[in-house]
Amino acid sequence: MSLAPRQDVADAAPKSIADRLLRWESILVVLLIAVIVGNTAISPYFLDIYNLSDATYNFSEKAIVALAMALLILVREIDLSVAAIIALASLAIGLAAQAGAGLPVLLLIGPLVGAACGAFNGFLVTRIALPSIVVTIGTMSLFRGLAQVVLGDQAITQYPKNLTAIGQSYLIKWPPLPYSFVIFLALAVIFAVVLHKTALGRKLYAIGNNPVAARFSGIPVDRIRFMLFVLTGLLAGLAAVLLTARIGSTRPNIALGWELEIITAVILGGVSIAGGSGTIPGVVLAVFILGLATFGLSLVNVPGIVISVLLGLLLIVSIALPIVVRRLMQKRPAG
Amino acid sequence: MSFLLKHRELALSLIIAIMVTGISIYAPAFATFENAASVLNDTSILCMLALGQMMVILTRGIDLSVASNLALSGMLSASLAQNYPDLPVIAFIAVAIATGLVLGLINGSLVAWLGIPPIVVTLGTLAIFRGMIVVYGGGNQVNASEMGDVFQSFPKVTFFGLSTIFWIMAVVAIAAWLFLSMTRVGRGLYAVGGNPVAARYCGIDLAPQQLLVYSVAGSISGLCGYLWVSRYGVAYSEIASGFELTVIAACVIGGVSIAGGVGTVAGALLGALFLGVIVNALPVMQITPFWQMAISGIVILAAVVVNARAEKRGVKLILPEARLAAGAAK
Numbered sequence: 001m002s003l004a005p006r007q008d009v010a011d012a013a014p015k016s017i018a019d020r021l022l023r024w025e026s027i028l029v030v031l032l033i034a035v036i037v038g039n040t041a042i043s044p045y046f047l048d049i050y051n052l053s054d055a056t057y058n059f060s061e062k063a064i065v066a067l068a069m070a071l072l073i074l075v076r077e078i079d080l081s082v083a084a085i086i087a088l089a090s091l092a093i094g095l096a097a098q099a100g101a102g103l104p105v106l107l108l109i110g111p112l113v114g115a116a117c118g119a120f121n122g123f124l125v126t127r128i129a130l131p132s133i134v135v136t137i138g139t140m141s142l143f144r145g146l147a148q149v150v151l152g153d154q155a156i157t158q159y160p161k162n163l164t165a166i167g168q169s170y171l172i173k174w175p176p177l178p179y180s181f182v183i184f185l186a187l188a189v190i191f192a193v194v195l196h197k198t199a200l201g202r203k204l205y206a207i208g209n210n211p212v213a214a215r216f217s218g219i220p221v222d223r224i225r226f227m228l229f230v231l232t233g234l235l236a237g238l239a240a241v242l243l244t245a246r247i248g249s250t251r252p253n254i255a256l257g258w259e260l261e262i263i264t265a266v267i268l269g270g271v272s273i274a275g276g277s278g279t280i281p282g283v284v285l286a287v288f289i290l291g292l293a294t295f296g297l298s299l300v301n302v303p304g305i306v307i308s309v310l311l312g313l314l315l316i317v318s319i320a321l322p323i324v325v326r327r328l329m330q331k332r333p334a335g
Numbered sequence: 336m337s338f339l340l341k342h343r344e345l346a347l348s349l350i351i352a353i354m355v356t357g358i359s360i361y362a363p364a365f366a367t368f369e370n371a372a373s374v375l376n377d378t379s380i381l382c383m384l385a386l387g388q389m390m391v392i393l394t395r396g397i398d399l400s401v402a403s404n405l406a407l408s409g410m411l412s413a414s415l416a417q418n419y420p421d422l423p424v425i426a427f428i429a430v431a432i433a434t435g436l437v438l439g440l441i442n443g444s445l446v447a448w449l450g451i452p453p454i455v456v457t458l459g460t461l462a463i464f465r466g467m468i469v470v471y472g473g474g475n476q477v478n479a480s481e482m483g484d485v486f487q488s489f490p491k492v493t494f495f496g497l498s499t500i501f502w503i504m505a506v507v508a509i510a511a512w513l514f515l516s517m518t519r520v521g522r523g524l525y526a527v528g529g530n531p532v533a534a535r536y537c538g539i540d541l542a543p544q545q546l547l548v549y550s551v552a553g554s555i556s557g558l559c560g561y562l563w564v565s566r567y568g569v570a571y572s573e574i575a576s577g578f579e580l581t582v583i584a585a586c587v588i589g590g591v592s593i594a595g596g597v598g599t600v601a602g603a604l605l606g607a608l609f610l611g612v613i614v615n616a617l618p619v620m621q622i623t624p625f626w627q628m629a630i631s632g633i634v635i636l637a638a639v640v641v642n643a644r645a646e647k648r649g650v651k652l653i654l655p656e657a658r659l660a661a662g663a664a665k
Contacts, residue, residue, distance in 0.1 A: 080580075130639050131593045133397075133454075137580055138587075138635035145629025152625050252625075257577075260458060273452045303474065305572060309466030316445065316459040323449050 024270035024322075028285040031318070035289055039296030046296055053176040057246060059291030060180035061239040062258055063284075066265045067184075067191045068232040070283045072132075073266055074195075075207045075225055076275030079121060080136040082236045083258035084143035087250075089113045089240035091147045093163075094156030094250040103162050110244070111237035117143055118233020122226035132229075140259070148252040156250040167245025180242040187235075192280035200224075208276030264315050265290050289314075343590040343642070347605040354612060362619045370615075372496050378611030379504035380559045380566075384578075385585040385603040386511045387552035392586055393528045394541070394548055395595030396453035400442060401556045402578035403464035406570075408434040408560030410468045413477040413486070413570035420483025427486050431561035432554050438464055439553015440546070447545040461579065468572040479568030490566045500562050507555065512600040524548065528595030584631060585610055588638040609634070 039046040046052075065082050072079055089110040096109050117139070124135045171179045195201035206214040207221050215221045244250055269286035271278025290311060297307045359366035384401055391398045412431040415422070438460070445456040479487065490500050515521040526534040527544050535541065564570045589606025591598030610631060617627055 124636070124640075128640060128643060130643055134587050134593050134639050135636070137583060138632050138639065140580070140632070141584070141628050141635060142632030145626070145632050148625045149623075149629050152623065260461065264458060264462075267455055267458070273455055303469060305466045305469045305474075308462040309470060312459040312462030312466065316451070316456065316463075319451050319455060320445065320449050323451070 022322075025279065025282050025285060027318070027322070028268075028270070028282060028289065032285055032289050032292070035293045035296065039292065039299070043296060043299040045299055050176055051295075051299075053170070053178065053181070055291060055295035056181040056184075057178055058295060059287055060178065060184045061243050061246075062262050062265065063184045063287040063291070064180070064187060064239050064242075065232070065236050065258075066262045066269075066283055066287055067187055067280065068228070068235045069262050070266045070269065070271050070278060070280065071191070071195070071204060072228050072232055073263075073271050073273060074204050074275060074278050075228060076211065077125065077132040077225060077228065078136065078263070078273075079118075079229065079232050080133065080259050080263075081117070081121060081140040081143055082232060082262060083255045084140045084147075085114050085117045085233055085236040086240040086243060086255040086258065087147040087252065088117060088143045089237040090244045090250045090254050091150055091156075093241060093244050094159075095150075097159050097163070098156065103160065106160070106163050107241055110241040111234050114237020114240065115230050115234040118230040118236070119226075121233065122229030125229065126222040126226045144252070151250070151252045153252075157248065159244070159248050163245050164248045165245075167242055167247070180246070183238070183242070188280060188284050192284075195280050205276060208272075210276075261290075264311065268315055268318060344599060344601045344605060347589065347602070347609065351605065351609055351612060354609075354616070358612075358616045358619060365616065365619045368496065370619075372498075372501075374608075374611055374615045375501050376498045377615060378608055379498075379500045380562055381582065381585055381611060382504050382604050382607040383507050383555050383559055384582040385589065385607045386507060386600060387555035388582045389586050389589075389591045389598045389600075389603040390511070390515070390524060390548045391453070391552050392583075392591050392593060393524045393595060393598055394544055395528050395531070396446065396545065396548065397457065397583070397593075398442065398549060398552050399454065399457040399579050400438070400460040400464055401552060401582055402575040403461045404435055404438045404553055404556035405560040405563060405578070406572065406574045406576075407438065407464045407468050407471075408432075408557035409564035409574065410472060410477070410560075410570045410572075412561045413482055413564045414472065416482045416486035417477050420485065422485070424485050424489045427565075428489075428558065428561050432557045435557015435560060436550055436554045439550040439556070442553065443546040443549030446549060447542040465572060465576070472572075474572070476569060476571035477564075482565070482568070482570075487565050487568060490562055500566065503558070503562070507558075508600055508604060515600060520544075520547070525596055528597075530596070581610065581631075584635045587635055587642075590638075590642055592642070606638075 036046075065086075069079060069082065092109050092113040093106055096105055101109075121132070121136055121139055124130050124139075125132045166179050169178075170176045171182045195204065203214070203219045203224065206217065206219055207224060211221050240255075243255060247254075265286045266278075266283055267273060268290065269278065269283035271283065293311065293314070294307050297310070298304070355365070364370065384405070388398060388401060408431045411434050412427045415430050416427055419426075442453075442456055442460055445451050446453050490498055492499050494502060515524065523534070523539045523544060526537065526539055527541055531541060563575060567574070585607040586598065586603055587593065587606070588609050589598070589602035589604070591603060591606075613630060613634065614627060617624055617630075
């Protein structure tokens with residue numbers, strides 16, 4: 001072994017300052033600053049601590065699901081059924097509340113139903129080997145359809161006070177931080193540490209870059225994928241608890257269209273849809289950019305659907321621009 | 336059974352036939368010619384959109400923006416009718432198709448030239464196109480009374496008991512079939528989707544193919560935008576909201592593989608018809624419409640499971656390791 005000719009495999013070259021500045025996260029930081037400066041300029045009410053804390057209500061639930069979705073997309077999978085899982089989990093919470101269940105049951109049943117839905121997705125994807133995009137288009141109809149069958153055109157609006165308090169009051173009084181935002185921040189830290197500092201995190205990147213090679217290196221690819229689907233369902237169920245507690249009602253169209261907003265945040269956060277690259281700090285920054293941009297624009301009475309145009313443009317331009325810039329920079333020395 | 340699994344279109348026709356027979360025995364009103372015609376008329380728009388979507392999926396792409404494109408094209412066409420109600424109907428149709436084509440070209444350029452993944456591009460344009468309706472029209476809707484007779488009467492004209500929407504769909508379907516089976520470019524779509532690397536070595540360039548399929552899907556969405564708005568008599572920002580997933584579902588049920596390279600015109604049409612029959616049968620069967628979504632979810636899942644089984648049979652297993660690799664690659 002020691003007699004074999006030495007292979008010259010150089011270490012990666014040290015990162016230059018330009019490389020660090022051109023990192024996706026740096027671009028996102030600039031974007032976030034632009035959003036904050038822009039919002040402060042157009043509305044005097046933006047930089048109010050209570051306003052900002054209320055703004056977090058509107059994106060924390062989506063942000064929680066986005067963390068798990070980022071890991072799924074990292075391993076080349078996707079879950080379009082998350083919003084439907086929220087609907088079904090919210091229905092379960094509603095039915096439990098109608099049956100007179102106490103707070104611990106109400107808090108647990110959402111994540112449990114969500115995890116069960118995620119397990120169903122994961123089973124179809126890993127055991128029957130179906131593409132996740134097709135499976136979750138199907139389960140998206142199935143889960144929300146079931147909620148619709150039970151609810152019809154009715155809504156469940158009778159929720160106990162101790163549940164709605166979780167959604168409508170602050171966990172920490174000063175600075176005013178809602179439960180959902182604190183939960184999101186805590187989960188973001190856990191996700192970042194697991195993804196970037198543990199062997200399990202490295203395995204996720206390995207699967208995303210090359211699932212076959214990952215399998216041959218002894219990584220239980222399908223088991224990890226299955227667990228990620230369960231995790232995504234679980235967090236969707238948790239989001240359902242927070243959302244139900246916040247709005248105090250369950251309707252068949254609850255969280256409608258959230259799957260696209262969540263995936264937009266993950267992609268804007270720099271997670272490659274082809275798998276294998278992306279970071280949790282990137283996703284967290286994207287969540288803040290989208291959440292604060294939406295909040296700032298609604299402060300100056302821009303209609304929601306017009307905001308969605310701007311966010312759609314933001315998504316495409318922010319992905320397209322680096323590609324265009326890179327091409328122009330490559331062409332210059334040659335031409 | 337394995338014969339049926341191999342001939343997916345035949346199996347699907349058989350399932351639809353059994354379903355229709357069963358429903359007709361339960362509710363004889365379902366078996367009338369009028370009802371059959373109304374099912375076909377109702378389903379024609381879904382059929383056309385499924386054909387456009389299929390061509391995109393053949394090249395390993397996906398177009399999530401078709402329903403938003405439909406809504407925006409329909410809105411522009413309706414607003415032309417609102418301002419100039421006496422123009423010939425062809426002008427309204429041309430505006431709708433042209434709008435759809437431009438929107439499709441936007442998708443196609445971003446995918447083909449910048450190499451952005453199709454799901455990312457069309458996720459963005461899904462929001463942009465629909466939002467543009469409000470930016471353009473200020474949130475106002477165009478009602479039936481404002482559209483004029485020329486605009487609205489066209490889809491209600493019938494030949495042999497079937498509306499013009501159905502006949503347009505028939506023309507689009509035949510054109511799609513001729514294109515996909517008889518032309519070099521059409522066969523190229525299967526080559527690109529089946530194996531992009533091999534297709535490249537055969538001299539088939541991916542970028543023009545992508546530009547083409549998104550343009551075709553866009554034009555079809557535009558055409559359907561006119562038909563939708565003129566048939567239902569209203570244009571606003573929420574029409575056909577979420578319909579893109581129904582269109583993809585029709586493709587999946589019809590055996591179009593999301594991995595690219597597999598799919599037929601007959602399959603996509605039957606997949607759409609299958610969903611159309613279910614939607615129309617529920618009220619006849621006195622099942623509340625609230626069941627519709629759950630049932631179509633179950634149908635989609637059943638269809639992909641069956642399709643996956645049928646596809647597996649076609650693969651020749653050479654080494655046990657190959658199965659492991661194939662399993663992990665999925």
